[in-house]
Amino acid sequence: MTTIRIETLSDTASGQVFAEVYKGEGSAPIMRSAAAFTSHDELADQVLELLRTHFPDHSPFVEDPTIGV
Known part of the structure; x- marks a missing residue:
């Protein structure tokens, strides 16, 4: 198993989030x-x-947008 971690950070120069x-x-x-997002919530x-x-x-009871149903 591999852990993948995503962090949102603020760019002090632009005021944007990356x-x-x-x-x-x-x-x-x-x-x-x-750095192209206005907030941490928008990026998340x-x-x-x-x-x-x-x-x-892919549960049979969940709508799947990748196949249109």
Whole structure:
């Protein structure tokens, strides 16, 4: 099992928010987004929407937007 951690951080120069992604126990980020979000909540919502879209719940009783039903 691997742990993936996503942190939202503020860019002091622009006042915008960006994300860093860490894998396992690594102290260096493996990915970093642009500082293009207005708040930590906006960025978190975008990340959650991305995850919901690409890793949907395939339970037979859950609507799956990836297949249109």
